Amino acid sequence: VDQPLVPKQFHLGMFEIGRPLGKGKFGRVYLARERTTGFICALKVLYKSELQQGSGVEKQVRREIEIQSNLRHPNILKLYGHFHDSKRIFLILEYAGKGELYKHLRRENRFPEWKAAQYTAQMASALRYLHRKHVIHRDIKPENILVGIHGEIKISDFGWSVHAPNNRRKTLCGTLDYLPPEMIRSGSKDNWYDEKVDLWSLGVLIYEFLVGEAPFEDTPVMTHRRIARADMTIPEWVSKEARDLIQKLLVLDPQKRLPLEDVQNHPWIIKHCVKGERAANREKPLK
Numbered sequence: 457v458d459q460p461l462v463p464k465q466f467h468l469g470m471f472e473i474g475r476p477l478g479k480g481k482f483g484r485v486y487l488a489r490e491r492t493t494g495f496i497c498a499l500k501v502l503y504k505s506e507l508q509q510g511s512g513v514e515k516q517v518r519r520e521i522e523i524q525s526n527l528r529h530p531n532i533l534k535l536y537g538h539f540h541d542s543k544r545i546f547l548i549l550e551y552a553g554k555g556e557l558y559k560h561l562r563r564e565n566r567f568p569e570w571k572a573a574q575y576t577a578q579m580a581s582a583l584r585y586l587h588r589k590h591v592i593h594r595d596i597k598p599e600n601i602l603v604g605i606h607g608e609i610k611i612s613d614f615g616w617s618v619h620a621p622n623n624r625r626k627t628l629c630g631t632l633d634y635l636p637p638e639m640i641r642s643g644s645k646d647n648w649y650d651e652k653v654d655l656w657s658l659g660v661l662i663y664e665f666l667v668g669e670a671p672f673e674d675t676p677v678m679t680h681r682r683i684a685r686a687d688m689t690i691p692e693w694v695s696k697e698a699r700d701l702i703q704k705l706l707v708l709d710p711q712k713r714l715p716l717e718d719v720q721n722h723p724w725i726i727k728h729c730v731k732g733e734r735a736a737n738r739e740k741p742l743k
C-alpha cells in the first residue's frame with residue numbers, strides 16, 4: 457500500500473521543518489520530514505487568527521480537510537492528516553516534487569499539444585473520481601494544480617469543493633475566468649448547479665494550456681458578459697481536434713457539455729495519450 461503507516465495523532469514535534477515552498481492567501485507551505493519514518497511531506501500552516509475573520513474561510517478549511525482526507529487518486533494531492541496548536545492549524549499534505557503548475561505555464565508561456573492533452577487526460581481521470589464521489593471541485597484552475605516528481609499533475613486546494621448538487625453562493629474572490637455561466641448568474645435563487653461546472657472549467661483550463669491565457673480574459677465586466685455568451689475565439693493555430701474538445705466543453709447548457717468518459721476517448725486525447733508503441737499502428741486505445 458502506498459500509504460505510510462501513519463498514527464492517528466500528529467503534533468509539530470514529529471516533523472523537521474524545511475524550506476518554505478510557497479504561500480497563498482491563507483497560509484504558508486513548508487517542506488517537512490516526519491522524524492521517525494523520514495517521510496517527506498508538505499506542511500501547510502494556517503493561522504487561526506487569519507481564519508477567524510468570519511470570511512467563512514474556517515468553514516472552507518474544515519471542508520478541505522473533510523473532503524480531501526477521504527480522497528485517494530494519483531492525480532489528487534493527498535491530505536494525510538491534520539493537527540493544531542493554540543494559534544495554528546497544520547495540514548499534512550503530499551509533497552509534489554515539481555511544484556505549482558501555473559509557474560510552469562507562465563515560464564513556458566503555453567504547453568505543446570501533447571503535454572496539454574496528457575494533463576487533460578489526468579484531469580479527466582481525477583474529475584471522474586471526484587464526481588463518482590459526488591464532489592464538485594468548483595475551483596479548477598492552474599493555481600490549484602501541482603506537479604508530481606514524474607510530471608503527473610495533482611489537483612490541490614479543495615477549499616472550494618462541495619458535495620453536489622449545490623447552490624451555495626460563491627463569494628467571488630479571485631478570478632472570474634474559470635467560472636461557468638450558471639455560477640456567475642446572480643440574483644436567481646435557483647442557480648442550482650452540479651458537477652458539470654467542473655466540465656466548463658476543464659474547457660477553460662485546456663484553452664489556457666494551449667493559448668497561454670484564459671478564453672474570456674478581459675475586464676471583469678467584459679469577462680462576465682463573455683462567459684454568459686460563451687464568447688471566445690480559438691486561435692487558428694490550435695489543432696482542429698483540440699478546438700473540437702474545447703468547443704464541446706465550453707457550452708452554456710451544462711447538460712450539453714461533453715461527459716468526462718467522452719473527454720478521455722476524444723480523438724485529441726487518444727492521439728497524444730496512447731501508451732507504448734506509436735499511436736499510429738495501434739487499433740484499440742488503451743483503457
Ligand SMILES: Cc1nn(C)cc1-c1nc2c(-c3cnn(Cc4cccc(C(=O)N5CCN(C)CC5)c4)c3)c(Cl)cnc2[nH]1
Nearest residue numbers: 477478479480481482483485498551552553554555599613
Ligand atoms: C514550490 C515547489 N517547488 N518544488 C520543486 C516543489 C514545490 C512544491 N510546492 C508544493 C506545495 C505548495 C507550495 N505553495 N503552494 C501554494 C499555496 C500555499 C499555501 C496556500 C495556498 C492557497 O491559499 N491556495 C488557495 C488559493 N488557491 C488558488 C491556491 C491554493 C497556496 C503549494 C504543496 Cl501544497 C505540496 N507540494 C509542493 N511542492
